[in-house]
Every structure is written in structure tokens, then in C-alpha cells.
Amino acid sequence: MTIAFEHDAIRAQFPTLAQQLEDQPLCYLDTAATSQKPQSVIDAMNHYYQLDNANVHRAAHQLSARATLNYEKVREQVQGFINSARLDEVIFTHGTTESINIVAYGISQQVNANDIILVDSAAHHANIVPWQQLAKKTGAIIKPIPLNDELSIDHAAFDELLKLSPKLVAFSHVTNALGTVNDVEILVQKAKSAGAITLVDGAQAIAHFDIDVQAIDCDFYVFSGHKMYGPTGVGILYGRFDQLDQLAPMLTGGEMIKTVSFAGTEFGDLPNKLEAGTPAISAVIGLGAAISFINALPKEQVRQHEQSLLTYLQQQLIQLGDIRLYGANKHNCGVVAFNVSSEHHQDVGILLDQQGIAVRCGHHCAMPLMQQLAIKGCCRASIGIYNNKQDIDQFITALRNVKELLL
Amino acid sequence: MSQNITSQSETLQPDNSYFSPLSEKISDAVTTIEQAKNWQDKYRQIMLIGKVLAPLAEAYKVETAQVKGCESQAWLYHHQIESQHFFCADSDSRIVKGLIAILLNATHGKTTTEIANFDLDHYFQQLGLSGQLSPSRTNGLTALANAIKQFAAA
Numbered sequence: 001m002t003i004a005f006e007h008d009a010i011r012a013q014f015p016t017l018a019q020q021l022e023d024q025p026l027c028y029l030d031t032a033a034t035s036q037k038p039q040s041v042i043d044a045m046n047h048y049y050q051l052d053n054a055n056v057h058r059a060a061h062q063l064s065a066r067a068t069l070n071y072e073k074v075r076e077q078v079q080g081f082i083n084s085a086r087l088d089e090v091i092f093t094h095g096t097t098e099s100i101n102i103v104a105y106g107i108s109q110q111v112n113a114n115d116i117i118l119v120d121s122a123a124h125h126a127n128i129v130p131w132q133q134l135a136k137k138t139g140a141i142i143k144p145i146p147l148n149d150e151l152s153i154d155h156a157a158f159d160e161l162l163k164l165s166p167k168l169v170a171f172s173h174v175t176n177a178l179g180t181v182n183d184v185e186i187l188v189q190k191a192k193s194a195g196a197i198t199l200v201d202g203a204q205a206i207a208h209f210d211i212d213v214q215a216i217d218c219d220f221y222v223f224s225g226h227k228m229y230g231p232t233g234v235g236i237l238y239g240r241f242d243q244l245d246q247l248a249p250m251l252t253g254g255e256m257i258k259t260v261s262f263a264g265t266e267f268g269d270l271p272n273k274l275e276a277g278t279p280a281i282s283a284v285i286g287l288g289a290a291i292s293f294i295n296a297l298p299k300e301q302v303r304q305h306e307q308s309l310l311t312y313l314q315q316q317l318i319q320l321g322d323i324r325l326y327g328a329n330k331h332n333c334g335v336v337a338f339n340v341s342s343e344h345h346q347d348v349g350i351l352l353d354q355q356g357i358a359v360r361c362g363h364h365c366a367m368p369l370m371q372q373l374a375i376k377g378c379c380r381a382s383i384g385i386y387n388n389k390q391d392i393d394q395f396i397t398a399l400r401n402v403k404e405l406l407l
Numbered sequence: 408m409s410q411n412i413t414s415q416s417e418t419l420q421p422d423n424s425y426f427s428p429l430s431e432k433i434s435d436a437v438t439t440i441e442q443a444k445n446w447q448d449k450y451r452q453i454m455l456i457g458k459v460l461a462p463l464a465e466a467y468k469v470e471t472a473q474v475k476g477c478e479s480q481a482w483l484y485h486h487q488i489e490s491q492h493f494f495c496a497d498s499d500s501r502i503v504k505g506l507i508a509i510l511l512n513a514t515h516g517k518t519t520t521e522i523a524n525f526d527l528d529h530y531f532q533q534l535g536l537s538g539q540l541s542p543s544r545t546n547g548l549t550a551l552a553n554a555i556k557q558f559a560a561a
Contacts (some may be wrong), residue, residue: 348476
């Protein structure tokens with residue numbers, strides 16, 4: 001069931017956006033850091049705590065049975081949302097960072113000294129540092145994948161690197177710092193032809209695109225709930241069954257076992273094997289509500305709305321003048337990265353904050369990319385389903401005031 | 408996060424001219440911040456105060472003098488004459504440099520006891536700048552104040 005595209009009605013579902021900051025309406029342009037949550041997500045989590053609170057997969061009482069049923073329903077929702085072939089290919093984690101760490105840790109027995117691991121130069125630290133740790137442990141070698149002029153992965157350079165027969169290739173679907181979109185299906189296909197295991201970081205893509213992991217054909221796809229209108233504390237690790245089943249569990253203990261004795265322990269089957277300990281049950285319930293929220297939106301109209309808003313934002317910044325844009329092009333997704341002339345991004349951020357504008361200013365946990373751009377950092381405005389033209393206009397007016405103060 | 412003070416002993420120390428008493432312009436300007444009519448005036452004033460601090464020569468902008476825990480880069484040096492403590496500092500952010508100058512206005516030339524008793528929160532609250540003291544990792548003011556206190560207590 002889809003609703004007609006009434007943007008004001010969609011925005012009205014997000015209670016945080018109704019507040020004033022510094023005597024101005026809050027202008028939230030930091031969705032790439034974390035999205036706001038609709039009332040339905042907040043209600044679902046409250047409902048769980050008020051009526052269904054019990055641990056899952058453990059007790060033999062009604063409450064636990066209900067909690068378990070609702071928790072496992074969300075796994076089915078996620079399966080449908082990303083179109084994975086099997087239900088046990090969907091693992092609940094605490095977020096994208098943990099998902100990548102589970103893979104990087106779990107695969108270490110399959111990695112030998114001098115194996116090559118290719119990593120996206122524009123990646124978020126969460127998709128760099130775990131591979132570095134793996135390389136430290138195994139003697140594998142990390143090679144960054146160069147970027148082209150548009151700051152997405154350079155296919156020619158990638159083809160060259162694939163001749164080294166890498167063990168694993170990790171890259172972003174959409175980069176968090178610049179919003180550049182990588183051609184994931186082609187990149188995965190090339191990597192697979194070279195015999196590499198593939199991991200795609202979908203944290204910045206999941207709220208904006210339809211994700212079909214079977215069409216992408218990657219071995220692993222990871223994302224977080226909190227960037228797709230869901231709560232913090234829950235993420236997803238999707239893995240192709242045979243790859244996922246080979247991972248050594250990073251966390252061991254409760255509920256991931258078949259049998260435990262002091263003579264030895266046998267691990268359970270997927271997904272339990274990779275879900276040790278009590279999960280973030282309320283966050284999983286909230287994620288289910290977030291998926292329902294997204295599924296009820298008219299996808300095509302939402303995409304057009306976000307794209308036209310981003311184009312408008314890029315145009316307004318160019319018109320404002322004295323603005324340096326980074327990696328801005330018409331294919332970008334959700335994000336504009338910029339600096340005001342040669343001013344420090346922190347000064348710009350502090351002055352925008354004085355005017356009720358929420359943007360991110362910093363290195364965006366993508367220091368190698370910042371080094372490549374020869375900047376210390378930048379400001380990043382990012383949009384979500386709830387943003388409208390007034391937000392952009394308020395932001396541009398505020399930025400004009402910042403320019404007056406600084407330049 | 409505060410800097411490792413022991414490492415500073417190997418760092419090239421700026422000459423004494425850097426540690427001379429602060430210009431009176433700073434304390435005058437700090438009082439005008441309290442009276443600023445709007446955020447523009449307040450931040451314009453903060454940036455002007457920052458300009459009063461002598462810029463550190465590039466040679467002194469080294470990692471061992473850096474105060475970590477700030478989105479911008481900030482460097483801090485300490486010089487002691489008996490129980491009096493003098494500081495010089497710089498930042499690549501104009502607002503942070505202004506905030507440092509405001510911080511030095513309350514600590515530069517003060518005694519060990521005075522610095523130990525210095526209440527950062529109260530001081531910035533008086534100036535209507537408590538918003539700049541968020542525990543967020545991007546704001547280095549608390550880290551700078553801690554570094555000043557550590558130097559003075561060492």
C-alpha cells in the first residue's frame with residue numbers, strides 16, 4: 001500500500017523537526033550522520049517496552065514468545081527489503097561498524113600473508129580500519145583503490161589492481177563524505193571475476209535506493225538502522241550463506257551455541273552463531289517500523305524529491321559564491337560537501353549552529369579522502385525524506401550571514 | 408584527551424617574547440562580549456580577540472605541542488617563572504583562537520593555586536559562552552583548559 005505524495009504530511013511525522021533552535025525552526029541537514037525518526041518508530045519501541053518486553057529465544061513464557069515472534073518478523077522484513085535469498089543470511093548487529101568488524105575478524109583464518117585486500121580510498125574509517133587490523137594480524141597487504149576526477153572509484157585503476165588477484169575488495173555504495181555513488185553491480189562483477197570476496201558498505205545508500213543484494217551479487221552488504229529512519233544500536237550484516245557460514249564468530253557466548261561443555265563447545269547455526277548475547281531487541285523492533293515507514297512511501301516520488309532538492313542545494317551554493325564544492329555532480333546521493341572560501345570548517349560550523357542549522361563539519365571519518373583533496377576537513381549538508389525547499393533557503397541565508405562575518 | 412606534557416620537554420620552546428603579558432585589549436574585549444547584542448556581534452568580537460594573540464611561528468606548530476580533542480588544530484606552550492604561569496597558543500580556527508585568548512585572559516600570569524581553582528564552566532557561563540563547552544569531541548576548549556591546568560600542576 002502506498003500513500004499519495006503529500007510532503008508536508010511526511011515531514012509532520014518527525015517530531016524532532018517541530019522544534020525551534022536559537023529562535024529559528026531547526027534546520028536539520030545532518031541525515032548522513034543520523035536520520036531523524038518518525039513517530040511510528042518511536043511508538044513501536046515504546047510499545048515493546050510497555051507491553052512486550054521480554055528476552056528473545058530464551059524463556060518459555062508468553063511474553064518471550066511474543067517478543068521473539070516480533071523480533072523474527074523484522075528479520076523477514078529485512079530479508080524482503082534487501083531481497084536476500086535466505087532468511088538466515090540476515091544477521092542483526094549493532095551497526096555498520098560492527099558488521100564490518102564481524103567480517104574482518106571472521107575471515108582472518110582464510111587470509112594468508114601477502115594476500116591483497118583492496119579498499120575504497122573514499123571509504124569511511126569503519127571500512128578501512130578493520131581491514132588494517134586484519135592485515136596486521138595476518139600479514140595481508142592493503143591497497144587503496146584510486147578515485148577518478150568525479151571522486152568515485154576509478155574503473156581503469158581498479159581493473160589494474162584486480163590483476164593482483166586480491167583476496168577481498170571493500171568499497172562504499174555511496175560515500176559518506178561526498179555522496180558519490182559507486183557503480184556497485186559492475187564493481188562487484190569485476191571483483192568476482194578476479195576471484196575476490198566482496199563487501200559493500202551500504203550505510204549511506206540504504207535510505208535512498210532500493211537495495212537488491214542478489215542483483216548486486218556481493219558476498220557481504222552492511223548498513224545501520226539509524227541512517228534509515230530507524231533507531232541507533234541496530235545494524236545489519238547480510239552475507240551470502242556459504243561466505244557467512246565460514247566466518248569465525250567474533251563474539252561468543254550466550255545463544256550462539258549448540259552445546260557447551262568443558263570438554264568443548266559446538267557453535268549453533270546461522271543466524272544465531274553470529275548473534276551472541278542479548279540483542280538490542282527494542283532497536284530491532286524500531287528497525288521493523290522504519291522499514292514499514294519506507295515501504296509505505298511512493299518510492300519514485302521520494303527519489304525525485306530528494307534528487308531535485310539536492311540539485312537545488314548545489315545550485316544555490318554555487319550562486320552564493322565563494323563556495324568550494326567537493327565531488328559534487330548530478331549523480332550524487334543525499335550529500336553536498338563544501339568549504340567557504342579558505343575558511344576553517346569549524347568556524348563555519350560554529351556560526352551555522354548559532355542560527356539553528358545542523359550540518360556536520362570535520363573530516364567525516366574519511367581522513368585518507370581529505371588528504372587526497374588536500375583539505376583538513378569540510379562542511380557537509382545532507383538531506384533526508386523530510387527536508388524541503390524552506391530548509392535549503394534557511395541554510396543558504398545562514399551561510400550568507402557566515403560569509404559576511406568571515407570574509 | 409589532553410596532551411602528553413612530558414613530550415614537550417623535547418619540543419623547541421618559543422622565546423620569552425611569546426610569553427609577555429597579554430595586551431589590555433583582551434580584558435577590555437572580554438567584557439564587551441558579555442554585552443554583545445546578538446550572535447554576530449559576539450562572534451565578531453571573539454575573532455577580534457583572537458587576533459590580539461601573537462601568531463605562533465610555523466616552526467612551533469608541531470604535533471608535540473598540539474592539544475588533542477579539537478576539530479581544529481590548536482597548539483599550547485607553557486612557561487613558568489617561580490609560581491607564575493605563562494602560556495602562548497594558536498589555532499587554525501579563528502573562533503577557537505579567540506576562545507583560547509579568552510581562556511588565557513583568566514589564566515595567563517596566574518599562580519599555581521589560582522589556576523588550580525579556575526572554574527572554566529563558571530567563567531564561560533558568565534560570558535554567555537557556555538554553548539561552546541559541549542562535551543562533543545569536536546570542541547577543544549575543555550581539552551585546552553585541562554592542558555593549562557595540567558601544566559600549572561606539573
